[in-house]
Amino acid sequence: MGSCIICGTDVGGGRVCDSHQEDVVFDFRGDSPDDLVPSRFYRGVVDGYAEFGVFVDLAPGVTGLLHRSELDRRLDSLDWEPGDEVFVQVKGVRDNGNVDLGWSIRQADREFRGVLVQESDGEHLPDEEPGDDGDDGEGAAETTGDASAEAEESVDAGDDEDADESVDETIEADAGSVEVEPEADAGSDDAAEPESETGSAESGDAAPTAAEEIPESEAVEAAGEDADADPERVPITTLGDAVGDAVRIEGEVVGVRQTGGPTVFEVSDETGAVDVAAFVEPGVRAHPDVEVGDAVRVDGEVESHRGDVQVESEALVLLDGAAAESVRRRIAEALTDEARPEGLQPLAGDETVAELADGLLDAAEAVRRAVLESRPIVVRHPATADGYVAGAAVERAVLPLIRDEHAKSDAEYHYFTRRPLDEPVYGMDAATNDATRMLQDRDRHDENLPLFLLVGAGSTTESADGIDLLSVYGVDAVVVDAAVADPETRDAVDTLVSPELADVDGDETLSTGALVASLASAINDEVRADLRHLPAVSYWADAPDRYVDLARDAGHDAERVAELREAVALEAYYQSYQDKRELIADLLFSDGGNLAAHVSEQFREKLETEIETADANVVTEAVDGVEFALLDTDDYTHRYDFPPTPLLLDDLHRRRADGEPFATVGVGTDELYVRTTADVSVRDVAARAAELAPTADIDTAGVREGKIEFLSGERDAVEDAVVAAVAEAF
Numbered sequence: 001m002g003s004c005i006i007c008g009t010d011v012g013g014g015r016v017c018d019s020h021q022e023d024v025v026f027d028f029r030g031d032s033p034d035d036l037v038p039s040r041f042y043r044g045v046v047d048g049y050a051e052f053g054v055f056v057d058l059a060p061g062v063t064g065l066l067h068r069s070e071l072d073r074r075l076d077s078l079d080w081e082p083g084d085e086v087f088v089q090v091k092g093v094r095d096n097g098n099v100d101l102g103w104s105i106r107q108a109d110r111e112f113r114g115v116l117v118q119e120s121d122g123e124h125l126p127d128e129e130p131g132d133d134g135d136d137g138e139g140a141a142e143t144t145g146d147a148s149a150e151a152e153e154s155v156d157a158g159d160d161e162d163a164d165e166s167v168d169e170t171i172e173a174d175a176g177s178v179e180v181e182p183e184a185d186a187g188s189d190d191a192a193e194p195e196s197e198t199g200s201a202e203s204g205d206a207a208p209t210a211a212e213e214i215p216e217s218e219a220v221e222a223a224g225e226d227a228d229a230d231p232e233r234v235p236i237t238t239l240g241d242a243v244g245d246a247v248r249i250e251g252e253v254v255g256v257r258q259t260g261g262p263t264v265f266e267v268s269d270e271t272g273a274v275d276v277a278a279f280v281e282p283g284v285r286a287h288p289d290v291e292v293g294d295a296v297r298v299d300g301e302v303e304s305h306r307g308d309v310q311v312e313s314e315a316l317v318l319l320d321g322a323a324a325e326s327v328r329r330r331i332a333e334a335l336t337d338e339a340r341p342e343g344l345q346p347l348a349g350d351e352t353v354a355e356l357a358d359g360l361l362d363a364a365e366a367v368r369r370a371v372l373e374s375r376p377i378v379v380r381h382p383a384t385a386d387g388y389v390a391g392a393a394v395e396r397a398v399l400p401l402i403r404d405e406h407a408k409s410d411a412e413y414h415y416f417t418r419r420p421l422d423e424p425v426y427g428m429d430a431a432t433n434d435a436t437r438m439l440q441d442r443d444r445h446d447e448n449l450p451l452f453l454l455v456g457a458g459s460t461t462e463s464a465d466g467i468d469l470l471s472v473y474g475v476d477a478v479v480v481d482a483a484v485a486d487p488e489t490r491d492a493v494d495t496l497v498s499p500e501l502a503d504v505d506g507d508e509t510l511s512t513g514a515l516v517a518s519l520a521s522a523i524n525d526e527v528r529a530d531l532r533h534l535p536a537v538s539y540w541a542d543a544p545d546r547y548v549d550l551a552r553d554a555g556h557d558a559e560r561v562a563e564l565r566e567a568v569a570l571e572a573y574y575q576s577y578q579d580k581r582e583l584i585a586d587l588l589f590s591d592g593g594n595l596a597a598h599v600s601e602q603f604r605e606k607l608e609t610e611i612e613t614a615d616a617n618v619v620t621e622a623v624d625g626v627e628f629a630l631l632d633t634d635d636y637t638h639r640y641d642f643p644p645t646p647l648l649l650d651d652l653h654r655r656r657a658d659g660e661p662f663a664t665v666g667v668g669t670d671e672l673y674v675r676t677t678a679d680v681s682v683r684d685v686a687a688r689a690a691e692l693a694p695t696a697d698i699d700t701a702g703v704r705e706g707k708i709e710f711l712s713g714e715r716d717a718v719e720d721a722v723v724a725a726v727a728e729a730f
Contacts, residue, residue, distance in 0.1 A: 005114045005125065005260065005283050015116055015123050023113040023444060024260070025087060025106075028059045030120040033097045036062070036090045041104055041112065046084045054080065056088055056101060064090065064099030071103050072413075073582040087111075105413055108305070110275065113444070114283055115260030125260065127282055231299065237271040239309050239407065242302045249274070249311065250297045250319070250327050254374035256446040258285055265290065265316065267298060268374050269327075270334030274407045276300065278313040287316050292446050295324035309407040339369040341522045347535055348546040352499060352510050353518045359497035360515075363478045364522040366451060366495055367394070370476075371401045371415070376441070376450035378417045378434060381512075382424040382457055382704075383576040384647075385569040389513035389538040390455040390480075391418045392584050393531055397524035417450075418579040420572065424704040426458040431466030435473065452477045456512035459485035459498055460703050467492045480519060482512040484703045513538020514547060529554070530589055537564045537588070541654065560596075564588060567599035570606070573642045606642045607651060613637070614652055624727040626661040629653070630719070633666045633673075646705045649673050661730050667719050670712040671701065674722065680729040682706045688725035693717040 003010055004017040006024065011017050016024045025041045036042070036058070044056040044064070053067040053075065066088055068075040080086060089102035109115055116123045231248040239247065251269035258264075262277040263286040276298050278286035290296060300313040319327060341364045346353035353360070370377050379394050381387035399412045406415065421430055434452065441447040452470060457463065459481035470477055471492065478495040479485075485498035497519075499510055514535035521528040536543045536551035543561075551561050567587050571580060587596050617636040618629045631637075631652070633645050643651075645666060653664040653675035664675040674682060683700050686708045690698040696714035698721070701707040710718040 005116065013122065015125065016114065020113070024116055025109060025112040026116050026118045026123070027126070028062065028118050030059060030118065031061060032120065033062050033093045033099050035120050036093055036099060038090050038092050041087055041089050041106070044086055044088055046080045046082050046086055048082055054078065056086060058099070062099070064088065064101040066101040066103065070101065072105070077582055105410070107410060108308070109261065110257060110259050110264045110277070112260070113258050125282055235271040236269050236274045239274055239302050239311070243304045243309070244302065246299070246301050247311070248297065248299050252327065252331060253290060253292050253294045253296055254448060256292060258283070262286065266374065267296060270331045272405050272407070273374050274309055274311055276311045276313050276316065278316050290316065290318050292448070295319040295327040307409050335369055335372050339372060340365045341368070344518065344522050346518045347514070347521060347532060348550040350514065350518065350546065353515060356497055356499065356502055359495065359502065360519050360522055362495045363480055363497055363519055366476065366478050367398060367453060367523050368401065370451040371398065371405055373448065374415070375448040376415050376417065378419060378450045378452050380419055380421055380426060380430065380452065380454045380457055383420040383422055383572045385540065385565050385572060386511050386513045386538045387420065387424070387456045388568050388572050388584060389534050389588070390516035391420070392588050393513065393517045393520040393534050394453065394455065394523070395581065396527050396530055396589065397520035400527065401524055418581065420576055420579065421457055422576055423702055424457045425460070425702050426454055426463035426466040428465050428469065431469040435469055438475070449473060449475050454479045455516050456481055458493070459489050459496065461486050461488055462700070462702060464488065464492060480512070480516055482510040482515040511535065511538040533561065534588065536561045537568070540565065540650065563596040563600040566603040567596040569647065570599055570603040570642060573644055610637060610643055610648055611651060611655070614648060623723055626663060626727045626730050628723055629656050629664045631664070631666045633668045646673060649675055663726050665719070665722060667715065669715070671707060671709050672718070672722060674706040674708065674726060676726060678730050680726060682708065685722060685725045685729055688728060689718065689721035692721035692724060696721070
């Protein structure tokens with residue numbers, strides 16, 4: 001029986017327990033696809049491309065297909081070349097032997113917590129022989145008598161080439177100590193650490209035996225004994241120009257990952273962040289006393305792996321006292337100086353946005369500070385055209401900042417996530433999903449808890465329970481909303497930006513997309529030119545002239561703006577839970593015209609078909625001088641196809657309203673939507689309807705989209721009650 005290389009749990013016939021299967025990457029050395037284990041991640045080599053995906057060799061004679069539907073980006077945007085090493089997940093093996101593969105966001109050994117070799121008859125650590133269960137704790141080395149063993153130790157789990165170095169270990173069992181005699185060229189971390197952490201060779205201090213070795217966390221005094229010999233500290237952002245050089249960096253630990261080889265510490269200073277690989281032996285935690293939030297000093301060599309800069313640690317010292325305070329003060333001062341934008345310049349000179357400058361600058365500072373502190377940012381927005389424009393604006397501003405801050409090429413996928421919401425409410429379902437993910441990332445990968453930025457959602461009482469769940473964990477939440485906001489939400493979130501709460505009287509309705517586009521320009525002024533057309537795209541109708549003119553100046557006339565809006569609205573509906581990052585970016589920022597025109601044509605065809613059916617089945621009636629258009633959305637719409645009910649009713653209402661007191665009501669099984677030509681409060685309507693139909697459990701489900709919920713058995717009574725309440729409200 002073996003033990004799990006991640007948690008040490010006893011496992012039968014393997015080296016990883018069920019709960020950590022997805023934390024390990026496997027090198028497959030079997031000869032049959034049937035030996036592959038579904039849901040596991042495997043190392044492979046790109047074999048070639050087809051129109052429908054990428055073929056990846058997992059072993060000689062064992063090839064799988066990564067279908068384009070499994071990618072998180074367009075197939076033609078992949079930069080993989082035949083022969084490139086990649087990481088994939090096995091989704092399943094078909095009866096005919098075909099292997100279905102899934103996408104892995106982790107594309108380096110160091111992104112996993114362990115590495116194992118899977119043979120046809122079992123699995124083992126890379127440095128073990130097949131069949132060795134590793135329970136003796138010494139891999140393939142024997143620990144009896146005066147035997148000498150030569151252990152191959154991987155310095156970098158992210159490099160499969162012969163980067164291993166050997167040391168001779170003389171084991172004296174009767175004395176209970178181990179003397180390590182490094183070779184003349186002691187390049188491995190474990191050979192170098194005793195010298196560098198307990199006194200330099202020049203100082204004449206002898207390296208201790210393993211039994212007497214000074215704990216790594218207590219080496220701070222020894223590290224400063226010979227100040228004249230200490231290298232100068234260098235900023236992390238300069239490491240890209242120092243590959244091959246020995247350097248010293250100081251900063252805070254913002255992440256810790258245990259791999260099958262080294263322990264990888266992500267260290268951040270006032271200029272950026274970098275991975276530091278510290279090695280003891282394969283899969284063993286180096287510097288166990290060093291945790292996230294600690295101040296450290298690192299001496300090591302700068303290396304480049306697959307385009308990512310990394311420091312191979314020779315000494316990692318835990319700082320305390322004045323030394324730690326100096327590091328933290330330096331970082332804090334730099335954060336304060338760099339996080340706060342100099343000012344806000346609203347797009348198109350929008351005066352309403354200008355009056356919200358203080359709140360927007362606070363929101364921008366929170367986002368920029370999260371980037372500098374290596375905290376993930378999660379953006380939540382409704383799956384609507386306005387919501388996607390707002391989310392994409394923030395994404396456009398933040399991703400360059402993340403790329404500048406982190407040396408890892410895939411950092412933008414780790415530190416920024418955009419998760420659309422089916423409805424403009426941050427409810428318990430969304431909050432539970434977010435809490436689960438962030439706690440898994442914290443416990444599995446030692447990630448910082450994220451900053452949540454809610455745009456176009458989270459500002460009403462319907463979102464209170466979801467936001468309260470985040471607050472239990474002390475998570476920061478920033479809400480930016482151009483529509484209805486409730487005073488009760490002010491204390492529930494760290495920063496709330498809303499014209500309604502700020503008592504701002506704009507001369508025209510402000511969209512969330514327009515408000516957040518100005519926020520994005522404050523976050524990163526360098527992308528301001530890319531954002532100029534977004535406010536006009538965010539308005540479904542009657543966009544303010546200032547934004548129409550701004551879009552035209554950016555090269556987007558009214559027809560082009562309409563194409564973009566319709567294309568985004570269509571793509572927002574399909575796979576609504578996915579961010580579709582690359583597709584949305586292509587539509588809004590890179591498309592020469594063909595993509596948006598093609599998708600918007602589909603939008604119009606689908607919408608017109610649904611409108612034709614709905615319009616033919618509208619029932620009209622007049623109540624107290626108000627004309628109503630009533631539509632049974634269960635019977636006369638395709639509930640699970642485009643367009644979604646709110647968008648269909650919006651368009652139907654615009655076409656039928658002629659300026660007179662008019663309301664459109666779409667009634668489904670247990671929910672209805674209200675559209676009016678007057679400023680009617682949906683909450684007031686729901687409250688009055690509840691009085692008229694007291695057994696229907698009527699309640700507001702979404703103020704922004706005019707949604708009311710009720711018990712399905714009282715549907716007819718609810719319809720009559722809502723119509724009466726709307727007529728009274730006029």
